Amino acid sequence: MDAMDLDAYFARIGYTGPRDASLATLRALHALHPAAIPFEAIDCLLDRGIDISPTAVDAKLIHGRRGGYCFEHNSLFTRVLTTLGFEVEGYAARVRWNAPSGTPAQPRTHHVLKVGAEGQDWFVDVGFGGCVLTAPLRFAPGEVQVTDHDSYRLLPIEGGVSLEVRREMGWVPAYDVSLSPCVPRDYEMANWFTSTHPTSHFRANLLCALTTPEARYGLLFNRFTTRPLGGEPTREILDADGVERVLRETFGLPVEPAWRPIIERAVNAPAP
Numbered sequence: 001m002d003a004m005d006l007d008a009y010f011a012r013i014g015y016t017g018p019r020d021a022s023l024a025t026l027r028a029l030h031a032l033h034p035a036a037i038p039f040e041a042i043d044c045l046l047d048r049g050i051d052i053s054p055t056a057v058d059a060k061l062i063h064g065r066r067g068g069y070c071f072e073h074n075s076l077f078t079r080v081l082t083t084l085g086f087e088v089e090g091y092a093a094r095v096r097w098n099a100p101s102g103t104p105a106q107p108r109t110h111h112v113l114k115v116g117a118e119g120q121d122w123f124v125d126v127g128f129g130g131c132v133l134t135a136p137l138r139f140a141p142g143e144v145q146v147t148d149h150d151s152y153r154l155l156p157i158e159g160g161v162s163l164e165v166r167r168e169m170g171w172v173p174a175y176d177v178s179l180s181p182c183v184p185r186d187y188e189m190a191n192w193f194t195s196t197h198p199t200s201h202f203r204a205n206l207l208c209a210l211t212t213p214e215a216r217y218g219l220l221f222n223r224f225t226t227r228p229l230g231g232e233p234t235r236e237i238l239d240a241d242g243v244e245r246v247l248r249e250t251f252g253l254p255v256e257p258a259w260r261p262i263i264e265r266a267v268n269a270p271a272p
Contacts, residue, residue, distance in 0.1 A: 004083040005058065009076070012036060012062045021085035023117045023136075026124070031134050031148075031213075033077060033126040038067030038251040039209040041195070041202040045262045050195040052187060054079060065254055067210075069202065071191040073127030074111040081124075087116035090182045091160075092190065093175040097131070109194045110175050111187055114139070123154060123163075129209040130218040130225075131165045131174060149216055149229060206243075206266035208251050217250050219243070221266040224250075240267050 006019065013036040017028050043050055051057075052071045060066045061076055068076075078088050092108035113124040115136065122136035135147045141156045144166075151166040163174040194200050208219040216227040224236045224246050238246065243263045247253045 004054075004079045005062070006080065006083060008058070008062050009080055012065075019084055021081075021117065023120075023122075025084065026081070026086065026115060026117050026122065026136055029077075029080065030124060030126060030136050033073070034132045034134060035210070035212045036252075037061055037073065037126075038253065039069060039073070039127060039129045039132065040067035040207065040251070040253065041069045042206070042208075042253075042259060042262070044195050044200070044202040045204075045206060046258060050191055052191050065252065067208065067251065067253065068127070069129075069194070070111045070125075070127035071187050071194070074113055074125065075187065077124070077126050078113060081113075081115060089114045090187070091177050091179060092182050092186060093163075093177040095175045096162075096173040097129075097175065107190070107193065108178060109190045109200075111182075111190075112175075112177055123161075128174065129207065130211075130216060132209070132211055134211055148213065149211060149227070206262060208247065208253070210251050217246075219246060219251070221269045238267070240264050243267060 010016070013032040015029060015032050018025055050071065052075055057068065057072050057076050061068050061072055078090060081088050091112050091114065093110040093112050094106050094108050095110050111127065115122045115124045121139045123139055124136045125133050131150060133147065133152070134149055137145045137152055137154065139154065141154050141161060144151055144153050153164050154161040155164060157176055160177045160179040162176045164171045165174050194202060197203070206219070206221055210217045214229055218225045222238045222243050224238055225233060227233045240263050243266065244255050247255050
């Protein structure tokens with residue numbers, strides 16, 4: 001396990017609490033991480049690839065104040081938690097979010113975690129975009145677990161569990177998790193597919209998400225959605241300048257001139 005600069009990470013997410021392997025610490029970090037570090041995959045659209053080595057992830061998400069996707073978020077979170085003394089195990093999941101009924105099974109391209117704290121196993125994920133967890137879940141299949149922004153449940157499936165989230169239309173599947181532990185090379189292979197394969201949606205879609213104590217914010221192409229805590233969702237259709245503005249002001253990203261062409265393509269893309 002590569003050395004982890006906890007001071008830099010804690011400054012990035014605004015954490016000033018104890019540095020112990022307690023459930024309270026896990027809960028606090030799980031809430032702060034997705035509120036400070038956005039979910040985004042802009043480098044895929046720029047053909048830069050995604051490097052998930054510890055040095056690259058720290059340089060990008062911590063020091064570069066960028067966001068990332070699941071392999072970056074959850075590998076960073078793994079190193080933080082392990083440095084603090086937590087027992088962490090990584091799994092892989094098949095994403096089902098927004099997939100129409102009958103869609104063929106997708107490859108396991110999502111990184112999730114099991115974390116041991118105070119004698120119990122917890123389901124942890126700080127890298128799942130617009131419905132990212134903001135608190136660890138108990139491994140209690142069938143139990144509805146309420147968090148600040150959404151309610152979730154884990155349902156037993158063959159070889160693992162399925163995570164569902166409750167939205168206006170009812171229970172929606174997020175992903176199916178295989179409970180066969182992964183090794184780092186599993187994530188290297190999945191990351192290579194997700195960041196480079198032409199069928200990967202990260203190669204075609206401009207997207208970004210951030211979940212704060214006040215709201216969930218999501219950008220897909222030029223559609224900017226706000227889901228305020230306890231309020232009704234709103235959606236804005238943005239021009240290119242508007243997209244740049246929310247990337248900077250809402251998501252806190254250091255927008256580069258090189259991003260402008262992909263922003264303009266996103267603005268002109270047909271509505272999904």
